[in-house]
Amino acid sequence: xxxxxxxxxxxxxxxxxxxxxxxxxxxxxxxxxxxxxxxxxxxxxxxxxxxxxxxxxxxxxxxxxxxxxxxxxxxxxxxxxxxxxxxxxxxxxxxxxxxxxxxxxxxxxxxxxxxxxxxxxxxxxxxxxxxxxxxxxxxxxxxxxxxxxxxxxxxxxxxxxxxxxxxxxxxxxxxxxxxxxxxxxxxxxxxxxxxxxxxxxxxxxxxxxxxxxx
Numbered sequence: 125x126x127x128x129x130x131x132x133x134x135x136x137x138x139x140x141x142x143x144x145x146x147x148x149x150x151x152x153x154x155x156x157x158x159x160x161x162x163x164x165x166x167x168x169x170x171x172x173x174x175x176x177x178x179x180x181x182x183x184x185x186x187x188x189x190x191x192x193x194x195x196x197x198x199x200x201x202x203x204x205x206x207x208x209x210x211x212x213x214x215x216x217x218x219x220x221x222x223x224x225x226x227x228x229x230x231x232x233x234x235x236x237x238x239x240x241x242x243x244x245x246x247x248x249x250x251x252x253x254x255x256x257x258x259x260x261x262x263x264x265x266x267x268x269x270x271x272x273x274x275x276x277x278x279x280x281x282x283x284x285x286x287x288x289x290x291x292x293x294x295x296x297x298x299x300x301x302x303x304x305x306x307x308x309x310x311x312x313x314x315x316x317x318x319x320x321x322x323x324x325x326x327x328x329x330x331x332x333x334x335x336x337x338x
Contacts, residue, residue, distance in 0.1 A: 126172025126226060127218075141218075141226050146172025150188040156240065158198040163208050164244070165200055167191030168215035168229050168253060175230030177257045177268075184268045186257050186285055189231030194238070196294070201243030204300050209243030210251075211235060212307070213288055217252025217318055219310055224318055225260050227253030232287040237331065238294035245335070246299055248288030249307025254320040256286030269322050286322025297331030304338045 126146025129138035146169040154167060168174045168191055175189020191213055201209015213233030217224040233248055233255055249255050258267040269285050288306055292299065305326040309319025328337060 126169040141171050141221070143226055145226075146170070147176075148172065148174045148188070149176040151175075151190040151192070153192045154194070156193075156195045156198050156200070160199045162202060164251075165193060165195075165211045166216055166251070167193050167213045167233055167235070168227070168250065170216045171218055171221075171224070171226045173215065173226055173228040173230065175228075175257070177230055179259075184257060186230050189229060189257075189285070190234070191229050191232075192234045192236075194236050195242065196239040199241045199243065204243035204245075209245075209301070211237070211242055211244075211246045212251050213248045213290070214250030214255050214307060215253030217250055219252060219312070219318075221252075224253050225258070225265075228257075229253070229255045230257045231285045232289065234289045236291045236293070237297045237299065239296040240298070242299045242301065245301035245304060246290060246292075247304045247307055248290040248324050248326070249304070249321045250319055251308045252310055252318040253307070254318070255288055255307065256320065256322050265317060267320070267322075286320075288321050288324045290325070291327045291329070292331045292333065293327070293329035294331050299331070299333045299335075302335035302338065303328070303333050
């Protein structure tokens with residue numbers, strides 16, 4: 125979950141998210157083959173991140189940090205309204221957080237729908253959580269889009285962090301809402317900082333999408 129808080133200023137009030145709470149240092153996989161999920165599906169935590177980033181000599185290396193969601197059957201949501209029935213490749217995040225630096229998938233997301241019914245929308249990214257690796261200084265974020273070798277190598281333009289994949293491929297796959305390659309986000313900051321991704325890849329092969337594809 126990762127929503128644990130601690131007292132950051134010793135005033136007796138738990139006011140800051142614990143950066144170690146709910147963190148998965150490797151990768152995550154969620155498989156849904158049947159049944160019903162009443163609310164939403166997330167590849168990462170509520171405020172818990174997936175992946176680990178270490179920086180040495182100004183070089184950032186990312187290990188883990190990939191989420192995978194496979195929906196092949198069952199139902200997600202009740203009627204797709206009031207915030208239910210959505211599938212998010214990344215984390216939930218928190219609208220009250222200035223920067224959701226703990227609701228983070230550090231490398232990439234993979235959402236595949238081959239069957240079942242999604243009552244709401246499908247997102248490659250997070251609800252209010254970002255995909256990619258960044259550092260925070262003075263409430264500003266600096267993203268590090270690392271290359272396929274896991275380091276921030278400017279000579280190689282093939283990035284492997286911040287990438288969201290969505291695939292719909294199955295005759296019985298039914299999405300009642302929309303498909304978004306990236307995250308949902310929230311436009312309450314000048315930089316629209318919640319729900320950032322570097323790039324998206326969406327493949328619609330077979331199945332039904334009732335709404336738009338973004």
